[in-house]
Amino acid sequence: MKILRSFYEQSTVDVARQLLGKYLVRKHPAGTTIGRIVETEAYIGPQDKACHASRGRTPRTEIMFGLAGHAYVYFIYGFHYMLNIVTEGKDFPAAVLIRAVEPLSGIALMKKRRGTEEPRNLASGPGKLCEAFAIDRTLNGSDICGKVLYLQDAGEPAPKIITTPRIGVDYAAEWKNKPFRFLIGGNTFVSKP
DNA sequence: CAAGAGATCATCT
DNA sequence: GATGATCTCTTGA
Secondary structure: OEOOHHHHOOOHHHHHHHHOOOEEEEOOOOOOEEEEEEEEEEEEOOOOOOOHHHHOOOOOOHHHHOOOOEEEEEEEOOOEEEEEEEOOOOOOOEEEEEEEEEEEEOHHHHHHHHOOOOHHHOOOOHHHHHHHOOOOHHHOOOEOEOOOEEEEOOOOOOOOEEEEOOOOOOOOHHHHHOOOEEEEOOOOOOOOO
């Protein structure tokens, strides 16, 4: 069952937690890739110094101020794309970063794109995931309730969730320690335990 | 194995 | 002109 927009309109932490165990589906001319989400992070509102939108409404962050259920894809460190899903209401900037998935389908295609045969190294990190799923700027702003990129509820039982501070946001003052990273306990496809 | 450097560019100052 | 929601490779113990 494809996940509907109302799901993404919940509070960002709720969305981030509930996304664990859901399937990420990416349709591409070269083939379809599917992965099970095993790790997410929440970026919440104008006060959150780790959230790009905390420095104001700019052309880049405009997406996060928009309607929930859209993709916020951006380029960082001159090398990597990051995939986020906008959450909550219009004019409140928040999003969930998809940090890692467990490859389920289209694995040969992922191996080819990533240049590795090691399954655990295909999508165990936000940059790797985007490369394996061919996610780039052209998907920025696209509707995650559409046909090209969407999420699916596989009807799996709720996984065991582990909570930690977010990764790579040391500059975010008191916000860096907030427990906004979520991962499936014991899963070996996360970016780091 | 752990730690560190380098790669490279869109975005904001 | 600085810097970052990262990855990979190299180095050295």
